[in-house]
Amino acid sequence: MRFATTVIIGAGQSGLAMSKHLTARSIDHVLIERGEVGNSWRTERWDSLRLLTPNWQSRLPGYAYEGDDPDGYMTMPEVVSYLERYAKASGAPVQSETRVSRVHRTDTGYEVTTDRGLWRCRTLVLASGACNVATVPALAAGLPRNLANLTPMEYRNPDTLPLGGVMIVGASATGVQLAREIKASGRRVVLSVGNHVRLPRLYRGRDIKWWMDVTGIMDVRYDAVDDLDRARRLPSLQLIGTPERVTIDLNTLRRAGVEIVGRLVGLRDGKAQFSGSLANHCMLADLKMNRLLASIDDWIRVTGQDEMFTNTGRPESTEIPAETPLGLDLKDGTISSVIWATGYRPEYAWLDLPVLDRKGRIRHDGGIVDSPGMYVLGLPFMRRRKSSFIDGAGDDAADLAAHLHSFLGLQRAAA
Amino acid sequence: MTTDISTITSVDNGVNVTALFGARESLQQVPEAAQFKWRASCEWLNGTHSRSAIGSFFGLGAEQNRSRTFTVEADHPQVFASEDNAPTPVELVLSGLASCLTAGVAAVAQRRGIQLHSVKAVLEADMDIQGILGIDDEVRNGFGAIRVHFEIRADASEDDIKAVVAQSQKRSAVFDIITNPTNVFVTVN
Numbered sequence: 001m002r003f004a005t006t007v008i009i010g011a012g013q014s015g016l017a018m019s020k021h022l023t024a025r026s027i028d029h030v031l032i033e034r035g036e037v038g039n040s041w042r043t044e045r046w047d048s049l050r051l052l053t054p055n056w057q058s059r060l061p062g063y064a065y066e067g068d069d070p071d072g073y074m075t076m077p078e079v080v081s082y083l084e085r086y087a088k089a090s091g092a093p094v095q096s097e098t099r100v101s102r103v104h105r106t107d108t109g110y111e112v113t114t115d116r117g118l119w120r121c122r123t124l125v126l127a128s129g130a131c132n133v134a135t136v137p138a139l140a141a142g143l144p145r146n147l148a149n150l151t152p153m154e155y156r157n158p159d160t161l162p163l164g165g166v167m168i169v170g171a172s173a174t175g176v177q178l179a180r181e182i183k184a185s186g187r188r189v190v191l192s193v194g195n196h197v198r199l200p201r202l203y204r205g206r207d208i209k210w211w212m213d214v215t216g217i218m219d220v221r222y223d224a225v226d227d228l229d230r231a232r233r234l235p236s237l238q239l240i241g242t243p244e245r246v247t248i249d250l251n252t253l254r255r256a257g258v259e260i261v262g263r264l265v266g267l268r269d270g271k272a273q274f275s276g277s278l279a280n281h282c283m284l285a286d287l288k289m290n291r292l293l294a295s296i297d298d299w300i301r302v303t304g305q306d307e308m309f310t311n312t313g314r315p316e317s318t319e320i321p322a323e324t325p326l327g328l329d330l331k332d333g334t335i336s337s338v339i340w341a342t343g344y345r346p347e348y349a350w351l352d353l354p355v356l357d358r359k360g361r362i363r364h365d366g367g368i369v370d371s372p373g374m375y376v377l378g379l380p381f382m383r384r385r386k387s388s389f390i391d392g393a394g395d396d397a398a399d400l401a402a403h404l405h406s407f408l409g410l411q412r413a414a415a
Numbered sequence: 416m417t418t419d420i421s422t423i424t425s426v427d428n429g430v431n432v433t434a435l436f437g438a439r440e441s442l443q444q445v446p447e448a449a450q451f452k453w454r455a456s457c458e459w460l461n462g463t464h465s466r467s468a469i470g471s472f473f474g475l476g477a478e479q480n481r482s483r484t485f486t487v488e489a490d491h492p493q494v495f496a497s498e499d500n501a502p503t504p505v506e507l508v509l510s511g512l513a514s515c516l517t518a519g520v521a522a523v524a525q526r527r528g529i530q531l532h533s534v535k536a537v538l539e540a541d542m543d544i545q546g547i548l549g550i551d552d553e554v555r556n557g558f559g560a561i562r563v564h565f566e567i568r569a570d571a572s573e574d575d576i577k578a579v580v581a582q583s584q585k586r587s588a589v590f591d592i593i594t595n596p597t598n599v600f601v602t603v604n
Contacts, residue, residue: 265595276594280584287578322560358446 004030006404007112007121009103011037011094013060013083014377015127017393019092020061021401027408031092031127032114034099038083040129045076047157048181050241052173053209053389060086061394071207073241079390104352109373122411123373123404126351126362130379130388131344137169140340142267144330148337152178155339158185164336165189167272167328169264171196173236175341176248179258180240190328190335191253193278194263198238198285198318201247203293204300204309208239215299217292218386219395222366225381232381235343250282250318261325270331274324282318290314346379367400373407375400430525448476463491464500509538509561512589516563519583524569529579532568561593 006022008015011033022029033039051058056070058079063086074082087094095116102113109122134151143149148162152174155161158181165188168175175191183189199208212218225231240248250260263281266273293314300309328335348356355371357363363370366383377396378388386392442449451474457467470484489504491497502510513536524531540561546554567576584590 262594268596273596277584277590280581280590283577284581284585287574287581290574291578 008125010127013393017397126376132347135343170341192264272328515589529571535566
């Protein structure tokens, strides 16, 4: 049995940012990591993936990108070595290759059972990520058995798929990127599109992420939005990080030969059924994009920078052919695999505490979990719009480290 | 979209948004009460002419009785050798879609602080009747496509009005019923 004032579960950007802030407050702690630093980036992503945020935006407490390509996008090995260097520079006490099997409450705090022994702590920080498992809809059970059926966590590159066409379900960041890459490998690709958010990679000469940062959109707090539940459920942006800084959207994919269909709503007798709501989903996405771009235009005008950032116009509306198919035969042999790009969720099977709601989500107020001295980091829009981004880890960790520190003080005063 | 309370209160589309939001909040606490059952009964009159009666429904955990029972008739037109006593069922489907989307437009506009002056929807649907007549098995019975056109006058920009219509579709029951498959179970006696 070992003791630390704080146990942090997970040594990715969130855990490391928290460690940095706890060190600054002289709070002894340990990071328990199932693999090595940045494990999810290291083992659970496809080969070609790059960050969707530019290099300059991977800011962490006391640490920033210093390479010669601030506008580029890191590959996964680059993200991993970036985080490794950060862990080393900040002296984070990481206990790697240690898997947590149970967390439960004790009289004085929490007990963490791992495959390398037991830890006790007064405060606990869950920094194990928002994307531990891929969400697959229940209707996947109706898929014909001869089709390969995989999630993006299993996908590596087009060569690892069986020969033949691919149906990709979901058109957020993951779905559109896989559609682009698999189509480029010469296969038939059908992309099923539901609710999505589209944005151009560049607008008025700058990265869209730069605009969202400079105009303050990423810093909007969780207690300042109208419908937080909805904001937290928002799908990831249709973006891709490429050296050419290309925009990816349904128009570019269609021109590349990807077949765009509506949301998958049924699998029956070996046929996929698609919703007739595609046109509306695209209209919603176009309107949403234009609202965001209009707010950027306003910001430029109000700050008097119209001459600096030439108005290059809005991206074209999404084109939906009238003859969009409502069904797809999955037994005629042209489609051989299905990829479920239908989202990710955290996994808390090891959490033996009554802190989950009826949908299995952790109950928290801006990261302060509904259990004394317990915190969570890195969830979508947890404290700010940027909470689930590398760039958001620092501010959230600073707030929660302060809360944790005063919690320890109150506990000591009560003892 | 951000709207301040003062705009919301000065806008009146005849929709009680406060009550709707109250209902949404309380149903989040008691999801069982969100389970509704809608009903209709229908009686054959003569030929293709029939009359449906629509009365009670179940919701909020109890039977909900109305003060009256509504009736809706349907028939087929003379080109189908019928008497044209009432609209065809497929026209009633179009009417249902239009009414659902229009109600949604009013509610979403109210919520977003947009005063409506007029809302008109015109609908048209394509049908190849070789399907229903059994001439060609590859032709479906139902609509090939439905087009809805809204003419809306309101105190808002063109994009804001489009966004209201898009949101109305996103939250419309009839739009969902028409665009997505539903299991239908029919029993006899």
